[in-house]
Amino acid sequence: MRQAKQDFRAAIVLTTCLFFLWGMANNLNDILIAQFRKAFVLSDFETSFVQQAFYLGYFLLAVPAAMVTRTRGYKAAIVTGLLLYAIGALLFYPAAHFGEYRYFLAALFVIAAGLAFLETSANPLMTEIGDPAGAARRLNWAQAANPVGTVTGVLIGKYFILSEIAHDERALSAMAPAARDALLRQEVVAVQAPYLVIGLVVLGFAIAAALIRFPGHVEDDGPRESVPFSAIFRQPRLLKAAGAQFFYVGAQVGLWSYTIRYAQANLPGTSERTAADWLFASLVLFGLGRFVGAWLMGRVAPALLLAVFAGISLLLAVAATMLGGQAGLIALTAASFFMSIQFPTIFALGMAGLGPLARAGASLIVMAIIGGAVLTAAMGAVSDRAGINVAMLVPAAAFVAVLAFALSMRRAGVAVDLTAAPAH
Template structure:
């Protein structure tokens, strides 16, 4: 028998004690999309090998993925307002699961375009999950503990990211590497068999992920969640809010900063394996993936350290210092390839850690409830930077080499530094809190 649904307060929060099992189910979503996001870093290297792609072509993995976020963010918000948080979560999980299952036929036909289509479907599902899960967590319980619940949920995201890389490292990377010369020396039949086997390596992991995600959706479907307020916005009011937001210079600056941040983060992680193999010859993709895992551990550590610093320094000041540190680390990666550059890329994860939530918070700062919803959707759309700038870095890598292509994220971090400095100047001038 289901427990009675909790009542809802005027602010939309469920009253009474926090419903632990429903909360745990929603918190798990942060882990699940972390797995999908960082498995892409493995796929970039795997597909480059399986389909003999250029760096630009391999980077299309991220372009297809983050294009889904960009296209679906606002429709996901509209779906959520019309049908509710739980329905949006279920729809997102179904898209995620179906996209993962599409890897099986894509590998069977060994078609790169089918893989990109499957990744696009997964990304559409994750856009629904990210748009709905963040506010849903804050509403599942008393308003007084909303922030702590969301912080707990966000802590599971890097754990999912690490798990995604480990899945790729252990179950997708075969450890078999051939140089272009060795591939050219192979007979056509042997070369074709090798490439098909490398494409097929993704089948079983994504089959398990797809079935697991759909099973999780079923558990959420049969679980009763507390009722929460889900007020719909009328279209005229929505258009008015959007028009006001698009004239808000501070929000537009945050959207631009978020575009550059996501682009820089995705570009660095996507090319870390390739950078390691290119600058330390003889390193296998499986060995290079260990540096991605190390970077994600640094990412987790950076979140705790950044949160501690923000108790003593303004968020914009911490953001500026961390962005400047990453400009310097990207310069090391660009001009000192090899072990020093690899260590610089791993260390950059520490300083990237606070950027997304800090830029997000500065962007929605001072906004009312209606404006905050639409501002959040616009900031999620800025994730398209992961598609655009990762592809740009792939082009740069093909033309000037993987090491010098690290100047692309360096420029991104300069843009973030300028945004943080501008916000800091407003703070010191007393324009904003």
């Protein structure tokens, strides 16, 4: 066994880096929403197309990615995912050249397709590679790289994409057409260089993955033939978890997508770079909440803690709607601390006791993150009609669904081990 650990050490390091890479990609979208709103003069609903294209890629590729992992092995899935990620990032270069919003959306779809392969393969790989006794520790270390990636994504966006220029629509309409086009063109091109570098770095990881030794096959949780995939739809707890995950991811993605927009609307004169500091603070609190939540989980039942955190998130989202201004922005930012444990806890509660259905059940919960597209679009539509503050009622309603799920799991007395739950 010691030799096995030695052989797969490089694979463990590279797989840990995957958690960083998809965390970075996910939260760069929050920056792109602010940037594209300005560069293409979009409504809030139109900016939600960023998350719609992104999470549609996850939704459509989750099951194919799981099939590739199962039939072709971890290495094939990881190399495929990294290549798709790299291609999508490199497509930003021609998209910026042509200056078409739809081309960027297509590139984001390709990136998300790659991430579906990476997320589907990386979590189980970290539990199965090397010494079984160290599985939980390896997974926890790998998951620690995820919030580092999310913070890095925001910092890249703040310093290399967002500008200090605050575009006023009246001022833009008063400008000469040539000057206006030049200004907007400058904002579009700002995304070109950062994504080119990201694409080349990810391509380097793909080449490294192709050269590194990975486990040759995927271990099954049980007999394949005896348990059909359709059996997961006869698991009420799993279906409830998928529904709760749909609403949770929608709330998380929606809140972070519109944090910069909320800050600028409630603190007039705030530039995108300054507003991005609130998003940065949200992610720091999110990471801190993971550590505090993990500590509390040893003392409080997971379902109860999930109910408490979802309830507080609900109250803070309502406060962001009702208070507005600096107080509302503080409430919106603070909600991230209490969102921290919700994804892995919902996942673990839904997967408890599935046995040979575990892999199929996991893919269903991964597909549920399409909520990030649906609820972000809903928030954009509400914002265009009633304002960004009122749009915060959408994630508030989503937290009600999570709270109801947590309470139902508490009544059922479901007990789980969170060490194998994925990070997102």
